[in-house]
Structures are given as C-alpha cells and as structure tokens.
Amino acid sequence: MPVIELHIPNLGESITSVTFAKWLKPDGAWVAMDEPLCEIETEKANQELSADKAGKLIHVAREGEDLEVGAVFARIDTDATQEAKAAQPAAAAPSAPIAQAPVPTASEQSHASNHPSPAAAKILAEGGLTPADVTGTGRGGRITKEDAQRALEKKMQAPAATATAPAVAPEAEKKDAPAATPSASFSREEHRQRMSRMRRTIARRLVSAKNNTAMLTTFNEVDMSAVIALREKYQEAFVKKYGIKLGFMSIFAKACAKVLLEMPDVNAFIDGDDIVYHDYADISIAISTPNGLVVPPIRNVESLGFHEIELQLKDLATKAREGRLSLEEMSGGTFTITNGGIFGSLMSTPILNEPQSAILGMHAIKERPVAVNGQVEIRPMMYLALSYDHRIVDGATSVTFLVKVKELIEDPVRLLLDL
Numbered sequence: 001m002p003v004i005e006l007h008i009p010n011l012g013e014s015i016t017s018v019t020f021a022k023w024l025k026p027d028g029a030w031v032a033m034d035e036p037l038c039e040i041e042t043e044k045a046n047q048e049l050s051a052d053k054a055g056k057l058i059h060v061a062r063e064g065e066d067l068e069v070g071a072v073f074a075r076i077d078t079d080a081t082q083e084a085k086a087a088q089p090a091a092a093a094p095s096a097p098i099a100q101a102p103v104p105t106a107s108e109q110s111h112a113s114n115h116p117s118p119a120a121a122k123i124l125a126e127g128g129l130t131p132a133d134v135t136g137t138g139r140g141g142r143i144t145k146e147d148a149q150r151a152l153e154k155k156m157q158a159p160a161a162t163a164t165a166p167a168v169a170p171e172a173e174k175k176d177a178p179a180a181t182p183s184a185s186f187s188r189e190e191h192r193q194r195m196s197r198m199r200r201t202i203a204r205r206l207v208s209a210k211n212n213t214a215m216l217t218t219f220n221e222v223d224m225s226a227v228i229a230l231r232e233k234y235q236e237a238f239v240k241k242y243g244i245k246l247g248f249m250s251i252f253a254k255a256c257a258k259v260l261l262e263m264p265d266v267n268a269f270i271d272g273d274d275i276v277y278h279d280y281a282d283i284s285i286a287i288s289t290p291n292g293l294v295v296p297p298i299r300n301v302e303s304l305g306f307h308e309i310e311l312q313l314k315d316l317a318t319k320a321r322e323g324r325l326s327l328e329e330m331s332g333g334t335f336t337i338t339n340g341g342i343f344g345s346l347m348s349t350p351i352l353n354e355p356q357s358a359i360l361g362m363h364a365i366k367e368r369p370v371a372v373n374g375q376v377e378i379r380p381m382m383y384l385a386l387s388y389d390h391r392i393v394d395g396a397t398s399v400t401f402l403v404k405v406k407e408l409i410e411d412p413v414r415l416l417l418d419l
Helices: 078-092 106-113 118-126 145-162 170-176 197-212 225-242 248-262 306-321 395-410 412-416
Strands: 003-007 017-023 036-041 046-050 055-059 066-068 072-077 215-223 269-271 274-276 283-285 287-289 292-294 335-339 358-362 365-372 375-389
Touching: 003 078, 036 072, 072 078, 118 145, 197 292, 215 395, 225 248, 225 306, 225 375, 225 395, 225 412, 248 283, 248 306, 248 335, 248 358, 248 395, 248 412, 287 306, 358 395, 375 395, 395 412
Parallel strands: 283 335, 335 358
Antiparallel strands: 003 072, 017 036, 017 066, 036 046, 055 072, 215 375, 269 274, 287 292, 358 375, 365 375
16 A cells, blocks of 8 residues: 555553644655654653654644544655655755755754654753754754753853953943833733643542542651761762662662551552552652653562662653653552652642552651750751551551651661561
C-alpha cells in the first residue's frame, strides 16, 4: 500500500486515551523509518511515537487533541519517498537543477533535526525561546534540559553585556532621552490554558484520595544529629566506593522499609472487601518535574543497599525530569515518601497516593532549641508527617509506625544492625 496509517499504540491496560502534545516533524516532510514524529502525553509520562516506514509525512492529529488508543494520528506516503528525496536537493539550488546540492554539514544536520525534550520545551517556552535558538547536544541533536537552561542563561546575560558599552555623556543623555513613561498599574489581563493530561490526572487522583479514603495525619519530630554525623564521617568513603553521595532519602527509605515489614497494615491496601498485604516494600519517591509530580517506585527497598537506592533514585529523577520514564517504571508502589523540605516546607499534610494506605512527609531541617537530658540544646530537627487511611490503619498503628521510624533515624546504628 502506498499510504499507511499510524495509530496510537496500546500503552497499557489503564490507558485508554492520550493527549497529542506536539509534532516533531512538519506536515509534508520526508521521514526515515523509526524517526521520531511526535510526542504524546499519557496519564503518567510523555512518550515519542516514531515512523513505521520511510516516506512523506501527512499530519492527521492536531496538537492538544485527545485521542483514543487505536486512533489514526498520521499517514505516510511510502511512494513519495524517492520523489521527496530528490526534491530536497533541487529546492536547495533551483538555479542549477543538474548540479548536485551540497551535503549539509554535521552541525547543520544536527540543528535541523533537533527537538526539545518535554522539560527543555517548557524552559524554552517560559523563556521566550524557540528550538531554532538552541543547538542540541543530546542524541540525534535533541535539545536537553541543560541545553535549554544554558540558552536561557545566555539570553538573560545579554542585557548585562549591553551595559558595558561606552556610556553616553550625561548632557547628551538628558537632552536626547525620551521622557519616562510610568508603567501600567492594576493590570486586568488574563489568559486561559488547557491543563496537561498529567496535571488533569494528578487533580483527579488527589480529589479521589480526599473523597474516597478516611485520611488522617499524625506528626512527630526527629533529631537529625546522628544521621548528619554519619554522613559527614563516611561520605567521602561512600562516594569513593560507590560513585554517588549518601543522601537522607536512602536512609529514610531503609528505615521505612524495615518498619513496613514489621507493621504490614501500613504496607497494605484495600481492594473491594479484601485487604492486600505485601511481603516486600516498594517505596514510591515523589519527584517534582516541569509537568507535575510523579511517584515512581524503587522496588524491594528492604533488600537493597543504601548505594543501590541512591543510584536508582538518581536514575529515576533524571528520567522523570526529561520525560523518559516508562509506564512500567511509573507503576506500582506499596508506600510513598515525599520530601517537601527541599523546597523549604516546615510542615505539611501529604495526600495519599491511591491505592496505598500511607505516605510519609519529610520536611526542612531547622536548628531549634530542644530539651536533652534536662538541658536546652540547639539540635537540627525535622518534622515528620504520616498521612494514612483510617479504614485500614488504626491511630495507634500509625503513631507507633512513626515512632519506630524516628527511633531508627535518631540511632541509625540500629538500622544498620537490623535491631
């Protein structure tokens, strides 16, 4: 068949529709087999769709349109392959149709084929830049998040460079400068923008968690002195051996995993009239991305070393911010940890990540006066919050869970010795 249809693929049982985010190739362009054509938004992550055959691309879907799985988003005219190939060099040199067009340089090919990752696209849009303003350094000329940030920094530094030009004489400046006009006040401008599919999914799930669970939050505080001292003492050796820093998240994840296996109700969830218990701890870690919050799980945390948790967390965070998380990497989890402290949050009540029954909220470490053995001392303290589903987790269970985690953090040797 000279013209083939490209369909939205089946991306998983839970995904029935997608949002067509943007085209990566213009209508009528010649595309090679397996060349990325567009980006789609699912409920969990962005994904590129590629060409099944080489030929002339015919757009069908519109950017921002919602499409069902199986819907046609493009067509490819495979008979136009040779014609399109021949037309491109001819268009480059119309005055000499017989002469062969010069082969583009490697840099020109890279610039022509570049397109931004989802994170980079957001940075460019907010900074008033276009992909043509940036040279991609990623695979196949793709514009990475770092490329976009460098381009934005360069743009912001441009006015400063102008300021270094020779100054105009004060008299001439006063004579020629136009009268200053006051800036407009009390603006009433507004604009409307459609929510991304991920943001719509986040909104729906948060409302569902509030409406369909008996959510309650209990609080405690933890003295971080011992953990901070542990990291300071062994950080250099840890990095030298494993090539990554020992962070707070891996320590909290291991502490939670240990207590979760001791208190299975917190590690379970309700399924109809049944309770599903887990003999393992798959801990979802909340990661902030330009498109919203994602919670990919680290599986079998109870069996991993601290360095393995840190390495997996770094890999998941990088993929999340570049929009490269797979659906499998986004699925599952028996418990969630979120750290609002990296943004300066002192205390919050995290919302459950359904169908899970509990979520731990970490917060900023602040030096505060506390009573220690009858004396007032300044200690680095962190508030902890545990939100839980009261239908399955009793108040005593939730408080005991948080106290056990607190004890392991304040005496990490117990965690290392499995006491």
